Amino acid sequence: MSNLSNNKDLLILKNISHIYDQESQKIKVLNNINIKVLKGEMISLIGPSGTGKSTLLNIAGLLEKPSFGSISLSGYDCTKLSEDNKTILRGTEIGFIFQSHRLFQEFSAFENVMLPQLIMGKSKIEAEKKSKELLSALGLKNRLEFRPAKLSGGEAQRVAIARALSNSPNLILADEPTGNLDAISAKNVFELLYKLVKSLNISCIFATHNRDLAELMDRKLVLKNGFVYDE
Amino acid sequence: MELKFFLKNPKATQNVHLDLNTKLDKSFTIIDWKKRNSSFMNALDVEKNVMFVILTLIILVATFNIISSMIMLVQTKKSDIALMRTMGASKYLIIRIFMLTGSIIGILGTIVGAILGIIVSINIETIRHFISTLLRKNYFLLRFIFYLHYLQI
Numbered sequence: 001m002s003n004l005s006n007n008k009d010l011l012i013l014k015n016i017s018h019i020y021d022q023e024s025q026k027i028k029v030l031n032n033i034n035i036k037v038l039k040g041e042m043i044s045l046i047g048p049s050g051t052g053k054s055t056l057l058n059i060a061g062l063l064e065k066p067s068f069g070s071i072s073l074s075g076y077d078c079t080k081l082s083e084d085n086k087t088i089l090r091g092t093e094i095g096f097i098f099q100s101h102r103l104f105q106e107f108s109a110f111e112n113v114m115l116p117q118l119i120m121g122k123s124k125i126e127a128e129k130k131s132k133e134l135l136s137a138l139g140l141k142n143r144l145e146f147r148p149a150k151l152s153g154g155e156a157q158r159v160a161i162a163r164a165l166s167n168s169p170n171l172i173l174a175d176e177p178t179g180n181l182d183a184i185s186a187k188n189v190f191e192l193l194y195k196l197v198k199s200l201n202i203s204c205i206f207a208t209h210n211r212d213l214a215e216l217m218d219r220k221l222v223l224k225n226g227f228v229y230d231e
Numbered sequence: 232m233e234l235k236f237f238l239k240n241p242k243a244t245q246n247v248h249l250d251l252n253t254k255l256d257k258s259f260t261i262i263d264w265k266k267r268n269s270s271f272m273n274a275l276d277v278e279k280n281v282m283f284v285i286l287t288l289i290i291l292v293a294t295f296n297i298i299s300s301m302i303m304l305v306q307t308k309k310s311d312i313a314l315m316r317t318m319g320a321s322k323y324l325i326i327r328i329f330m331l332t333g334s335i336i337g338i339l340g341t342i343v344g345a346i347l348g349i350i351v352s353i354n355i356e357t358i359r360h361f362i363s364t365l366l367r368k369n370y371f372l373l374r375f376i377f378y379l380h381y382l383q384i
């Protein structure tokens with residue numbers, strides 16, 4: 001696996017275009033997009049609904065293969081990786097947060113944070129220790145055994161953040177994580193995530209419709225008509 | 232005139248038949264026990280074949296049941312599967328999870344089915360008796376519905 005980047009660039013999207021093939025028409029969602037994400041940087045991604053924010057995050061998260069262009073993550077040229085290696089990279093390098101917390105209802109908060117670690121082959125003892133640490137750091141020390149249904153929206157989203165961080169990823173991809181929260185919880189969740197990104201020196205792309213939050217981040221990317229603008 | 236031979240080995244009728252055929256006069260007709268009871272043997276044969284078809288159909292239906300419920304399970308868990316893929320779960324892990332679920336259902340089903348089957352076959356006489364008393368109680372009803380009095384067996 002070749003090293004395309006210098007040490008400061010965590011994620012490089014190069015000439016990314018993406019076309020969805022619908023029955024009759026082709027929709028060009030992304031048009032020759034270039035983005036570099038530095039280590040320790042928190043970037044907001046804004047733009048009207050349906051402009052391809054989620055699509056861009058899915059491509060950056062190696063969930064979807066772009067129609068054209070190349071991706072480099074932590075020095076790995078992802079266009080050349082096999083599906084299995086991409087899966088491993090996704091597990092170790094990337095954490096996902098979604099609009100709804102998407103925690104498993106059958107498991108407690110604690111077990112939900114353990115799950116990704118067990119998937120990546122950590123031992124149970126290690127996973128338990130890390131889960132406890134993370135949830136305590138996020139102020140959920142006395143919510144460990146709660147099922148997601150018994151958590152408030154903000155608490156559930158904090159558990160989801162803990163889950164995203166559980167394998168110590170270098171990149172967090174957050175797709176409107178505050179979209180379902182009231183203004184105060186949204187601000188709290190954002191500030192928590194911002195602090196974590198800075199203290200762990202990792203990177204985050206944060207898609208949102210909330211312009212106030214976008215203003216608070218290091219950099220603002222605007223997606224419009226398939227093009228991306230730095231603001 | 233009729234002569235009866237009782238064989239030590241009742242299955243050896245074919246050889247004896249041949250022997251007698253060559254040694255005896257042509258005026259004798261030789262009939263073995265299988266031929267004499269041929270309608271009974273036929274009935275046994277038919278029963279064997281019909282049972283085979285019925286059991287095959289039952290197994291087929293049960294199999295389709297399990298298959299369709301597994302497909303339904305995968306359909307309802309689609310978003311959970313996608314989520315686990317984002318956590319770095321490989322395709323093989325997902326396949327393993329569903330294989331394990333299917334096997335557990337299959338093995339549990341087999342064990343429970345076998346136990347129930349053994350219990351039923353041990354108590355078959357009681358069950359038969361119970362059903363027949365039930366039927367006798369409802370005899371007039373049955374007669375009315377199924378016209379059993381028409382059927383002469």
Ligand SMILES: Nc1ncnc2c1ncn2[C@@H]1O[C@H](COP(=O)(O)OP(=O)(O)OP(=O)(O)O)[C@@H](O)[C@H]1O
Nearest residue numbers: 020021022027029048049050051052053054055056
């Ligand atoms: N799997 C798909 N097949 C076909 N078209 C798709 C698919 N996924 C998304 N699209 C289309 O791509 C465009 C961008 O969708 P996307 O979900 O990325 O928008 P978004 O910016 O995240 O919107 P929102 O802010 O509402 O979440 C939309 O027009 C959508 O209809």
Ligand SMILES: [Mg+2]
Nearest residue numbers: 053054055175
């Ligand atoms: Mg979206």
